[in-house]
Amino acid sequence: MELENSSRRDFLVAGLAVAGLAAGCKSNSSPFETLIGDHVKPSGKKVKLLSVDGEEVEIDEAYLKPVPHLPPVSNEEQRIGIPGKKFVMVIDLSRCKNLKKCQSACNHAHDLNPGENWIKVDPMQSAEHTAPYWEPTTCMHCDEPPCVKVCPVDATFKREDGIVLIDSDRCIGCRFCMAACPYSTRVFNWGAPEIPADVASQPYSCETSIPQKKGTVGKCDFCADMTRMGMLPHCVSACPNGTFFYGDMNEDSVTNGAETFRFSDLMRDKGGYRLMEDLGTKPSVYYLPPVARNFPFQSGLENDKTENK
Amino acid sequence: MENSISTAYEEKIIQDLLPRKFKKSGRILVAILSAICLVGIYAYYRQLRYGLVVTNMRDYVSWGIYISNFVFFVAISLVGSLITAVFRLAGVKWGSPLTRIAEMIAVSAIIFASLIIIVDMGSPERFYNLFLYGRIQSPIMWDVIVIMTYFFISVLLLYYPLLPDIKILLRFKERSGARLHKVYSFLGSFWKGTHKQYLRSKKAINVLCITIIPVAFTIHTVTSWLFATTYRPGWDSTNFGAYFIAGAFLVGAGAVVVAMYIFRTWYHLEDYITLKHFDKMGRVLVLLCLLYLYFNVNEFLTPFFKMKESEAGYLNDMFSGSFAPVFWFAIFTGIILPVIILVFKQGRKPLPMFIVGIMVVVGAWFKRYLIVTPTLLHPFMPMHDVPASYHHYFPTWEEWAITMGSLAGAILVIVVLCRIFPIIPIQETINEHHETAK
Numbered sequence: 001m002e003l004e005n006s007s008r009r010d011f012l013v014a015g016l017a018v019a020g021l022a023a024g025c026k027s028n029s030s031p032f033e034t035l036i037g038d039h040v041k042p043s044g045k046k047v048k049l050l051s052v053d054g055e056e057v058e059i060d061e062a063y064l065k066p067v068p069h070l071p072p073v074s075n076e077e078q079r080i081g082i083p084g085k086k087f088v089m090v091i092d093l094s095r096c097k098n099l100k101k102c103q104s105a106c107n108h109a110h111d112l113n114p115g116e117n118w119i120k121v122d123p124m125q126s127a128e129h130t131a132p133y134w135e136p137t138t139c140m141h142c143d144e145p146p147c148v149k150v151c152p153v154d155a156t157f158k159r160e161d162g163i164v165l166i167d168s169d170r171c172i173g174c175r176f177c178m179a180a181c182p183y184s185t186r187v188f189n190w191g192a193p194e195i196p197a198d199v200a201s202q203p204y205s206c207e208t209s210i211p212q213k214k215g216t217v218g219k220c221d222f223c224a225d226m227t228r229m230g231m232l233p234h235c236v237s238a239c240p241n242g243t244f245f246y247g248d249m250n251e252d253s254v255t256n257g258a259e260t261f262r263f264s265d266l267m268r269d270k271g272g273y274r275l276m277e278d279l280g281t282k283p284s285v286y287y288l289p290p291v292a293r294n295f296p297f298q299s300g301l302e303n304d305k306t307e308n309k
Numbered sequence: 310m311e312n313s314i315s316t317a318y319e320e321k322i323i324q325d326l327l328p329r330k331f332k333k334s335g336r337i338l339v340a341i342l343s344a345i346c347l348v349g350i351y352a353y354y355r356q357l358r359y360g361l362v363v364t365n366m367r368d369y370v371s372w373g374i375y376i377s378n379f380v381f382f383v384a385i386s387l388v389g390s391l392i393t394a395v396f397r398l399a400g401v402k403w404g405s406p407l408t409r410i411a412e413m414i415a416v417s418a419i420i421f422a423s424l425i426i427i428v429d430m431g432s433p434e435r436f437y438n439l440f441l442y443g444r445i446q447s448p449i450m451w452d453v454i455v456i457m458t459y460f461f462i463s464v465l466l467l468y469y470p471l472l473p474d475i476k477i478l479l480r481f482k483e484r485s486g487a488r489l490h491k492v493y494s495f496l497g498s499f500w501k502g503t504h505k506q507y508l509r510s511k512k513a514i515n516v517l518c519i520t521i522i523p524v525a526f527t528i529h530t531v532t533s534w535l536f537a538t539t540y541r542p543g544w545d546s547t548n549f550g551a552y553f554i555a556g557a558f559l560v561g562a563g564a565v566v567v568a569m570y571i572f573r574t575w576y577h578l579e580d581y582i583t584l585k586h587f588d589k590m591g592r593v594l595v596l597l598c599l600l601y602l603y604f605n606v607n608e609f610l611t612p613f614f615k616m617k618e619s620e621a622g623y624l625n626d627m628f629s630g631s632f633a634p635v636f637w638f639a640i641f642t643g644i645i646l647p648v649i650i651l652v653f654k655q656g657r658k659p660l661p662m663f664i665v666g667i668m669v670v671v672g673a674w675f676k677r678y679l680i681v682t683p684t685l686l687h688p689f690m691p692m693h694d695v696p697a698s699y700h701h702y703f704p705t706w707e708e709w710a711i712t713m714g715s716l717a718g719a720i721l722v723i724v725v726l727c728r729i730f731p732i733i734p735i736q737e738t739i740n741e742h743h744e745t746a747k
Contacts, residue, residue: 103694120694137690150538152449153435153442172438173361173431176449178371182540184688188371188431191362214360215431276689279540 073228075167078206081159086249086284087222088162089138089236090266093290095243096121096134098300103136105238109223110209113193118185118220119235123297123304132297133290136243138235139164139185139220140275140283147177147186156217162249162284163222165206171216178217182279186219222246232257241294319739323477326731326738327484329576335724342721349714352707353428361431363707369692370685370702375429377677378712381560382422382719383456383532384553384673388561389415389463390525394518403589405741406581406733410568412467413732414561417722419460421715426452428711448534455528462521469514472500473507473736489729529557536680542620543684552604556673559597559644563669566590568723570663572732581733584658591657594665598648605640623687632683635675643672 042060051057103119112118118138125132141164148158155171158164178186192214193200200211207224223233231237236244237257247254247263254263266272270288331339356363366373392411396404427433443450475497482490500506533553536544546552569590573582612620613628627636647665650656656665682702686692692700704712 115696117694120690122691122693124691146540150447150449152444152447152453153438154444155438155442170435170438170442171432172435173433174429174449175371175431176447176535178368179536179541179685180539182689184369184690184692187368189360190364190367190431191360213432217431 073205073207075169075206078165078224079157079159079167081161081163081224082228083160084250085161087141087227088247088249088254088263089141089222089233089285090245090247090254090261090263090272090288091136091285092243092245092270092288093133093135094288094293095239095241095295096136096290096300097241097295098123098134098303099240100303101238101240102235102244105234106220109234110218110221111193111195111199111211112218113189113195113212116187116189116193116212116218118187118218121300123300131290133293134297134300135287136235137183137185137275138285139222140183140281140285141222143282143284144280146180146182146281150176150180152176159224161227163224163227164219165221165224166209166217166219167204167206168209168213168216168218169204173215173217175217182276182281183283186217188217189214318742322738322742323735325578325580326733326735327478327481328728328731331728335575335728339721339724342717342724345717346714346721349711349717352710352714355707356428356711357433363705365698365702365705365708367699367702368695369688369699370682372429372681372685373702374678374681374704374708374712375425377674377681378715379422379425379429380532380553380680381674381677382418382425382715383529384557384560384677385564385670386415386418386422386459386463386561387525387529387554387557388565389466390521391558391561392565393466394521394525397518398522402741403586405737406586407565407569407590408470409467409730409732409734410572411561411565412463412470413723413726413730414564414568415463416460416467417719417726419456419463420722421719423456423460424718425711425715428715448531448538451531452528452535455524455531459521459524459528462517462524466514466517466521468496469510469517470734470737471730472497472510473502474731474734476500476502477735478731492729526554529553536684540689541684542617542623542687542689543680546608548604548608552601552608555597555601555604556676559594559601560670560673562590562594562597563666563673566594566662566666567670570659570666572727573659576732578733581738587659587662588654588657591651591662591665594669595648595651598644598651598669602644602648605644619689623683626683626687627679632679636679639672639676639679641672642668643676 040062043062045061046058047061047064048056048058098121100121103117103121106112106119107117110118119136121134121136123132124135141162143158143162145156145158145164147156148164151157152174153170153172155168156164156166156177173188175188178184178188189212193212195211202211204211204213205225207221207228209218209221212218223231223235226233232246232255233244236246239256242256242258245254245256245259245261245266247260249263252263254261254266266288267286270291272286272288274283274286276283352363364373364375389412392404393408397408427436430436439450439453443453445451475493478485478493479490479498485493530550530553533549537546537549539545566587569582569586572578609624609627613624616624626632647669650661650665655661686700686702
């Protein structure tokens with residue numbers, strides 16, 4: 001996985017360099033000098049590259065210039081979101097047995113500081129004599145987000161497609177959003193996150209929420225980068241039991257990768273609901289009650305880490 | 310003949326009230342306060358370097374004693390408006406010797422309130438974002454705006470009444486020394502004390518006294534809204550603005566009483582801060598204690614009666630759980646005992662008043678702690694899937710050092726101000742003396 005990623009990145013870098021060369025050719029007879037400068041000496045080692053026209057070309061390795069890994073979407077676009085969409089998640093409580101695959105996939109994908117969780121799986125019991133069940137919680141991506149209301153600098157914002165994101169380059173770390181969120185979904189980077197140096201040095205993207213920074217807030221981002229590519233959030237694809245469904249409310253469809261349902265059918269047939277409806281936050285995450293369960297509650301207990309209770 | 314007696318008396322007033330050089334005890338006090346501040350600065354350096362991880366605040370208790378301390382400072386600063394403005398507009402004459410003390414406390418408290426809120430920020434180097442990207446919808450922006458307004462009004466309310474006194478101070482160049490003399494002439498050499506200037510200053514002070522009252526109410530109401538605009542049990546209350554203001558007037562009056570006693574004994578101001586002043590302030594304190602008690606009953610009795618599921622955990626923790634000792638200490642020491650002591654005439658003598666003042670201030674500090682932390686430890690969702698240390702909160706030495714440093718810093722500012730400026734308004738005392746003589 002790691003290898004695959006890095007080779008893809010190198011390819012992109014090379015592609016950009018060649019594109020630059022091709023553009024330079026038209027106006028200048030010696031493009032290498034203008035692009036790279038006189039001081040670069042050819043190393044004699046040639047690499048094969050694919051040009052923008054689809055031709056295979058060969059150039060000297062010394063002329064390859066590393067291009068910083070920039071977020072593909074500008075901050076302005078990240079703040080607007082994907083037009084015409086309204087993303088929702090449905091969590092089927094009858095399928096969850098606290099495997100925490102969602103959590104580990106999320107932590108890995110977002111390079112979270114060890115011990116930090118954006119997805120939590122809580123043991124819930126509504127009343128004394130009711131049956132306990134496991135409840136995974138993400139950010140609710142509320143349509144009336146209390147966190148966005150209180151942010152003094154517009155560092156956390158609501159997009160047109162319903163996703164609530166954080167701009168860690170702007171967050172001042174006042175933590176008012178954490179106090180305002182009734183779902184306790186936000187986590188804070190109290191110290192410098194323990195993440196690999198190459199990840200930490202990347203420019204921040206609101207859609208990937210990488211890298212997390214000291215003194216700023218983080219939370220579930222509905223994997224806005226995956227969504228932009230038309231792919232499912234990491235928690236959805238990581239769950240072997242298909243607990244999480246994700247989709248577009250406007251298309252009225254949600255999927256867990258294997259099964260696809262009409263959102264409105266699920267709500268009607270299975271009695272969908274949202275958490276703390278009485279607060280008026282209007283979450284984008286819907287729950288299906290834990291009826292006709294796939295697993296007994298006890299099967300999840302062994303995975304409930306004692307040190308994290 | 311009568312005139313010369315009167316001038317002699319004037320000179321005595323001036324000699325009594327001119328700021329004096331620190332004696333040995335004063336210098337020791339300044340040294341101790343500076344040392345505490347330095348430890349606080351070192352702790353803050355560590356916090357800047359390693360992040361807020363040096364505190365014991367974590368994802369549930371995301372606000373700790375910094376915010377409690379901030380609320381405390383904002384509360385105490387309100388006294389400036391109470392003693393200076395409310396008393397003045399209400400025609401309370403006996404309060405005038407206390408106005409300078411009250412304004413000094415107000416200015417220094419509001420400075421440290423703003424500093425402590427920056428200390429609480431996770432990324433203080435981005436403070437300027439508040440001005441670049443400020444959103445007026447956020448209660449934090451309201452707080453930034455009103456705190457700045459309140460700061461400037463308080464500074465002016467300290468400064469304008471000082472001008473006639475600076476004119477007197479300028480007469481004693483040798484006594485004040487060249488450096489202080491320069492400060493005085495920079496601040497007030499334009500003041501000639503003409504009738505025109507006097508009228509203009511009086512008008513300005515009146516305008517400031519009227520404007521500071523709504524601003525003072527706003528500053529503490531908005532501070533209470535930082536909590537009350539959230540959904541959390543214990544904060545989600547319509548009572549919060551009034552509850553905070555009542556508490557603020559109480560702690561501010563308590564601080565003034567403490568300062569009155571200390572200045573009176575240190576500078577031998579028995580002729581100026583008299584038994585009458587203590588007696589009257591004692592009555593004011595009783596009134597404010599009862600008012601604050603009323604709001605506390607309002608705040609706690611009705612939720613206690615209902616015991617809603619979402620609030621039960623928080624309320625039980627306060628009344629009989631882990632916060633009960635602090636809670637009952639704050640209620641008894643900060644509110645109920647002071648009333649019992651002060652209703653007796655003997656209780657309103659300087660020394661008991663001084664002790665009551667300390668009780669009120671200490672009780673109020675812990676009350677602010679209780680406003681912030683217990684609520685955060687009782688969120689709607691279960692505290693789960695987090696390290697075990699997230700379930701408790703007790704401040705680290707860095708947090709204590711910074712908090713103590715800020716308290717010491719606030720006292721240091723007051724001490725320095727009273728070294729430079731007269732604690733009792735000189736000109737006003739002379740004028741009053743003339744009026745009573747007539």
